[in-house]
Amino acid sequence: MQCGIVMSNLSMITGVSTVALAEFSDEYGAVLHMLRNDDPHFFQFGECYFSEVLPGAIKAWKLHNDQTQNIAVPVGRIKMVIYDSRLESPTKGNIEILELGRPDVYLRVQIPPGLWYGFTCISNTPALLVNCADMPYDPKESKRKPISDSSIPYDWLIESK
Numbered sequence: 811m812q813c814g815i816v817m818s819n820l821s822m823i824t825g826v827s828t829v830a831l832a833e834f835s836d837e838y839g840a841v842l843h844m845l846r847n848d849d850p851h852f853f854q855f856g857e858c859y860f861s862e863v864l865p866g867a868i869k870a871w872k873l874h875n876d877q878t879q880n881i882a883v884p885v886g887r888i889k890m891v892i893y894d895s896r897l898e899s900p901t902k903g904n905i906e907i908l909e910l911g912r913p914d915v916y917l918r919v920q921i922p923p924g925l926w927y928g929f930t931c932i933s934n935t936p937a938l939l940v941n942c943a944d945m946p947y948d949p950k951e952s953k954r955k956p957i958s959d960s961s962i963p964y965d966w967l968i969e970s971k
Contacts, residue, residue, distance in 0.1 A: 823894045824901045825922035827851060828908065831882060833916055842884050844918060845942045851920050853878060856945035862938055863888060863931040868966050870928020871955040878944040879921040886937025887911030890919065893926040893962045905964055911937060926955070926962055 829851060832843040845852060856877065863869060863886070870891065881890070892906045910917055911933065921927055931937040945951075957966045 822901060823892055823904050823906045823925065824899050826892055826906060826925070827920045829918045829920070831916045831918055833912070842882075842912075842916065844882050844884075844940055845880050851880070851918075853944045856943045857947060858940065858942045859947075860938055860940050862936050863929065864936050865931050865934055868928065868930045868957050870930075870957045870966060871926045871959060871962060872928065873926045873953045873955075874921075874923050875951045875953070876923050876945065877947075877951060878923060879927070880918055880942045880944075881910075881921065882916065882918045882940050883911040883937055884916070884940060885912065886931060886935055887915075887933035888929045888937045888939065889932050890927060890929040891964055891966075892921060893964065895926060895961070896924045899924075903963075928957065928966070930966065 829849075834841045847855070861869070871893075888910050890908045890910060892908075894901045894904045894906075896902055908917075908919060909915055909932065910919065929939070955962065
């Protein structure tokens with residue numbers, strides 16, 4: 811494990827939060843909560859979308875300048891990596907690793923603006939992420955880096971094995 815990497819549901823990066831989500835199951839299926847407008851972590855509604863991740867696929871790196879992400883994984887399992895490069899942050903340089911997905915880790919992760927993040931599917935079947943962002947997508951407000959960018963001290967090709 812690299813220095814500064816924490817595999818935990820306790821956030822090691824300022825502003826990142828995780829919330830256990832309610833799931834109600836019966837013999838017909840399940841109802842999975844994600845986000846309500848009376849939730850303390852709710853700011854405003856921008857858009858809600860789903861992202862499918864195939865087994866072994868890596869979707870990284872992305873940063874939003876203004877948009878807050880609220881991500882949950884109702885189907886499959888992912889490993890999410892978050893990196894703090896914010897100059898004024900007390901957790902600058904930290905990496906946080908979370909594993910999300912049903913049935914055992916049904917959480918919502920809130921990622922504030924200014925953090926790099928990515929994820930990979932670690933289940934044998936595709937994972938489905940849902941993101942309820944606080945503003946509609948605008949390609950001018952986000953940045954991307956390739957998975958092998960050396961400015962982020964995480965190696966997807968080594969660490970994802």
